[in-house]
Amino acid sequence: MTTSIASPFEYHSPETVEEASRLLSRYGGGARLLAGGHSLLPLMKLRLASPEALIDLGRIGGLSYIREDDGGLAIGAMTTYAEIVRSELAAAAAPALAEAAGEVADTPVRNAGTIGGSLAHADPAGDLPAVVLALDAELVARSARASRSIPADRFFRDFMTTALRGNEVLTEIRVPGQGASSGSAYAKLANKASHYAVVGVAAAVRVEDGVCTSARIGITGAGPHAVRSRRAERILVGKAPGESSIRAAAQRGGVELAGQFNEDVHASAEYREDMARVFTGRALAAAFERAMG
Amino acid sequence: MGHEITVTVNGKIYAGSVEPRLLLSQYLRDELNLTGTHVGCDTTSCGACSVLLNGRAVKSCNVLAVMADGSEVTTVEGLASGGEYHPIQRAFRDEHGLQCGFCTPGMMITAVDILSNNPQPTESEIRTGLRGNLCRCTGYHNIVKAVQSAAAELAS
Numbered sequence: 389m390t391t392s393i394a395s396p397f398e399y400h401s402p403e404t405v406e407e408a409s410r411l412l413s414r415y416g417g418g419a420r421l422l423a424g425g426h427s428l429l430p431l432m433k434l435r436l437a438s439p440e441a442l443i444d445l446g447r448i449g450g451l452s453y454i455r456e457d458d459g460g461l462a463i464g465a466m467t468t469y470a471e472i473v474r475s476e477l478a479a480a481a482a483p484a485l486a487e488a489a490g491e492v493a494d495t496p497v498r499n500a501g502t503i504g505g506s507l508a509h510a511d512p513a514g515d516l517p518a519v520v521l522a523l524d525a526e527l528v529a530r531s532a533r534a535s536r537s538i539p540a541d542r543f544f545r546d547f548m549t550t551a552l553r554g555n556e557v558l559t560e561i562r563v564p565g566q567g568a569s570s571g572s573a574y575a576k577l578a579n580k581a582s583h584y585a586v587v588g589v590a591a592a593v594r595v596e597d598g599v600c601t602s603a604r605i606g607i608t609g610a611g612p613h614a615v616r617s618r619r620a621e622r623i624l625v626g627k628a629p630g631e632s633s634i635r636a637a638a639q640r641g642g643v644e645l646a647g648q649f650n651e652d653v654h655a656s657a658e659y660r661e662d663m664a665r666v667f668t669g670r671a672l673a674a675a676f677e678r679a680m681g
Numbered sequence: 682m683g684h685e686i687t688v689t690v691n692g693k694i695y696a697g698s699v700e701p702r703l704l705l706s707q708y709l710r711d712e713l714n715l716t717g718t719h720v721g722c723d724t725t726s727c728g729a730c731s732v733l734l735n736g737r738a739v740k741s742c743n744v745l746a747v748m749a750d751g752s753e754v755t756t757v758e759g760l761a762s763g764g765e766y767h768p769i770q771r772a773f774r775d776e777h778g779l780q781c782g783f784c785t786p787g788m789m790i791t792a793v794d795i796l797s798n799n800p801q802p803t804e805s806e807i808r809t810g811l812r813g814n815l816c817r818c819t820g821y822h823n824i825v826k827a828v829q830s831a832a833a834e835l836a837s
């Protein structure tokens with residue numbers, strides 16, 4: 389047999405989340421959940437991961453959906469990027485999400501990769517982490533016995549490290565209603581080959597009576613994990629949106645990452661720092677245009 | 682350790698035991714002898730291995746054969762029906778959408794997916810839609826023309 393994956397592993401295809409969680413506990417850290425496989429299998433081919441067992445979430449019914457939920461959205465963890473791109477509901481309720489999902493990789497990768505896999509994997513160059521931060525989403529994690537909801541801004545902890553516990557399955561992403569006269573957008577500098585974010589910025593804003601009443605900015609690609617750029621957000625709130633406030637906010641885009649900007653073959657730390665500012669400005673301009681348009 | 686799977690490939694049902702680490706690309710080529718699905722990179726970069734899995738294009742070098750259990754797969758060998766080429770195949774021939782032909786199976790499969798979502802794509806939608814399929818020969822122009830011509834034929 390020709391193989392590309394060096395180490396053999398056991399394969400499980402549970403039919404419920406509870407069973408998947410019990411399997412995770414049984415292997416005590418030796419097993420990995422498998423969603424679209426588009427981050428995990430490449431790592432296994434490179435021998436950067438060699439799990440004892442894979443627990444395929446693909447046979448669990450009811451994890452793939454996009455529903456209206458209390459004015460916002462509830463999205464099943466196994467929903468693919470392509471399904472998000474095709475959803476009119478997502479386009480209307482969370483344009484930044486639809487925009488970012490459409491910018492991931494390419495047609496076949498978007499048919500396989502899932503929102504849950506993207507968030508759980510927490511690749512520093514993944515697109516969706518920035519979006520769930522800007523949209524103030526809640527991430528629902530379930531184990532065999534319990535369920536809890538984790539705010540996006542407490543989910544991404546470190547380089548490829550999230551708040552999920554060893555026996556938890558991410559099952560749902562809840563995007564709250566963004567309110568009337570709100571707008572969101574995603575802008576990224578894409579790697580020319582893979583299309584991963586060298587830097588990606590999601591912005592969600594609300595404008596009432598000509599004044600910005602809420603602004604959230606999520607930045608990915610730039611540092612070890614996606615972060616909120618609260619200092620840029622603070623500049624905007626309470627002011628009339630316009631070129632000068634956007635420019636002032638963009639100047640602070642990513643300052644939270646000072647000293648931690650990624651440096652690799654794709655871009656230097658200085659370049660990423662600069663692009664964090666540039667793309668914060670672009671995402672904000674697009675989000676305000678939607679909010680006021 | 683074997684794992685029993687049943688997969689419908691190009692309308693034919695195949696059942697057998699596979700090792701979990703066997704990739705769908707390897708299953709199609711080595712077990713079913715369907716070598717039209719090409720493996721260019723084995724790193725999910727080139728798109729040559731694209732097949733339709735339940736109607737959607739995926740890169741089969743990054744899907745485990747066990748994940749396809751119970752699914753329907755269409756490879757390039759399954760595009761023609763009743764002795765007639767699929768319109769995308771005719772268009773690639775007529776528009777000279779290939780030279781060496783290595784990327785062609787994946788290009789046509791991804792093009793079928795693009796056209797099923799968006800029957801009248803613009804040139805730029807075709808180019809971005811084919812972003813994950815690499816061609817070292819044609820310079821892409823005739824591939825784009827072929828997809829445009831297939832779109833026109835499918836619409837008429």
Ligand SMILES: Cc1cc2nc3c(=O)[nH]c(=O)nc-3n(C[C@H](O)[C@H](O)[C@H](O)COP(=O)(O)OP(=O)(O)OC[C@H]3O[C@@H](n4cnc5c(N)ncnc54)[C@H](O)[C@@H]3O)c2cc1C
Nearest residue numbers: 421423424425426427428493501502505514515558583584
């Ligand atoms: C060629 C290529 C280009 C790409 N380009 C981009 C890009 O431009 N932008 C981008 O953002 N991404 C990109 N990706 C990554 C892609 O988006 C992945 O699909 C995604 O990051 C992971 O989703 P998945 O469903 O494939 O997860 P998997 O690979 O199956 O899983 C990833 C990790 O998350 C865990 N996991 C999965 N689902 C759950 C769950 N529900 N609960 C708990 N843990 C879970 C797994 O155990 C594993 O550790 C690219 C990938 C490839 C191969």
Ligand code: FES
Nearest residue numbers: 721722723728742
């Ligand atoms: S062989 Fe699968 S993408 Fe290149």
Ligand code: FES
Nearest residue numbers: 780781816817818
């Ligand atoms: S025709 Fe040769 S690689 Fe495309």
